[in-house]
Structures are given as C-alpha cells and as structure tokens.
Amino acid sequence: RLATARPRPCVPPVITARVSRCRRDGVSVFMAMSACAKMKYCSGSMNPSALRFPGPRRFDIACLGRLAVDLYAQQFGARLEDVSSFAKYLGGSSANIAFGVARLGLKSAMISRVGDEQMGRFLLETLQREGCDTSMVQVDPERLTGLVLLGLKDRDTFPLLFVRENCADMAIEADRIDERFIADCRALLITGTHLSQPTVRAASSAALTH
Numbered sequence: 001r002l003a004t005a006r007p008r009p010c011v012p013p014v015i016t017a018r019v020s021r022c023r024r025d026g027v028s029v030f031m032a033m034s035a036c037a038k039m040k041y042c043s044g045s046m047n048p049s050a051l052r053f054p055g056p057r058r059f060d061i062a063c064l065g066r067l068a069v070d071l072y073a074q075q076f077g078a079r080l081e082d083v084s085s086f087a088k089y090l091g092g093s094s095a096n097i098a099f100g101v102a103r104l105g106l107k108s109a110m111i112s113r114v115g116d117e118q119m120g121r122f123l124l125e126t127l128q129r130e131g132c133d134t135s136m137v138q139v140d141p142e143r144l145t146g147l148v149l150l151g152l153k154d155r156d157t158f159p160l161l162f163v164r165e166n167c168a169d170m171a172i173e174a175d176r177i178d179e180r181f182i183a184d185c186r187a188l189l190i191t192g193t194h195l196s197q198p199t200v201r202a203a204s205s206a207a208l209t210h
Contacts, residue, residue: 065094067112068146
C-alpha cells in the first residue's frame with residue numbers, strides 16, 4: 001500500500017539540528033551537523049523515515065528563534081563577579097545555526113527581532129557579512145536586544161547570566177512573518193525558546209502554518 005501511494009506535496013520540513021559549539025572569527029557558532037548541512041533535492045522517495053526537502057528555492061533553511069549578544073569573559077578561570085572585561089559575539093541558538101549553515105555554503109535566513117540600538121545592529125551586520133539573509137528580522141523600537149554574560153571558570157563550570165527580561169526577540173510579531181518568504185525556504189528550523197511563551201509561540205505557529 002505504501003509503494004502505490006501518491007506522493008505528498010514536498011513542503012518545507014521542520015528539522016532539529018544536532019549541533020556542536022565552536023568559536024571562529026569572532027563569532028560563537030553552533031555548526032549544524034545534521035540534515036541541514038547535507039540537504040538533497042526532493043527525490044520522490046516514499047521512505048517515511050526520511051526527511052523530504054523541496055527542490056530549489058531561494059533559501060535552504062530559515063531559522064526562527066533567539067538572536068542575542070554573547071559577552072564572553074576574558075579572564076579565564078575567574079568568577080563572573082571578578083571579571084573585568086568581556087568580548088562580544090553573536091549568540092542565540094537559532095542565530096548560531098543560521099550563521100553556521102551559511103558558513104557551510106548553504107543559503108540561510110534568520111527570523112527574529114532585535115532592538116533598535118547598537119547591539120541589534122551588531123547582530124544584523126554579523127549575520128549579513130556571513131551571507132545570511134536578515135530581511136525577516138524585525139526591529140523593535142522599544143525593547144532591547146537580549147544579552148548573555150558567560151564565563152569559563154574551569155573545564156566543567158561555565159557561569160552565565162541571561163539578560164533577557166522582555167527582550168526584543170521574545171516579542172516577534174506573528175503578522176509580520178511573510179507567508180511568501182516561508183514558501184521560498186526548503187526547511188524551517190524553530191528552537192525551543194520560541195515555543196515557551198504565548199507571543200513567540202504564536203509567531204512560531206504562524207510560520208508553521210505558512
């Protein structure tokens with residue numbers, strides 16, 4: 001019965017990438033190690049366990065979720081209380097995946113929201129330099145871009161402090177996610193943070209509906 005079934009339309013799948021963390025060229029990167037790094041055109045296979053990616057579209061993957069600044073302590077081994085200087089990197093799980101996928105040579109896009117200030121512009125420019133599309137990143141006129149302060153105390157201790165209360169990427173407006181843009185992507189990746197509260201869950205649901 002499976003062999004004679006009619007193929008379903010090849011729509012953008014939602015995928016979860018297995019990632020490993022690294023830091024390169026001033027950016028904290030989660031390099032995607034799963035299907036998003038080796039996408040193949042939709043072959044018509046009826047294997048129900050295989051991801052089915054559509055054929056050529058404008059983008060290989062769109063990542064919806066956190067887009068924030070990571071501030072890494074430069075005094076390795078110190079408590080955050082004792083740190084005197086930090087280095088600035090692109091952060092946020094979705095943003096790191098979008099950046100890493102672009103570095104791997106695929107066409108990626110970011111769907112998120114940043115503040116209308118210096119940290120937001122830093123994130124947009126960092127993604128754009130790597131070739132990631134940011135046309136779906138909203139700019140919030142009131143909220144600030146999320147921040148994370150991180151330390152490296154020892155091999156097993158990584159103190160961190162999230163500064164994300166009412167931050168910009170948790171206020172994505174669902175009605176500003178363009179259906180035509182989603183239709184132009186071969187895959188959509190959504191990370192867990194953007195299913196955790198009503199506003200971002202509505203945005204994620206809107207993207208999935210598209």
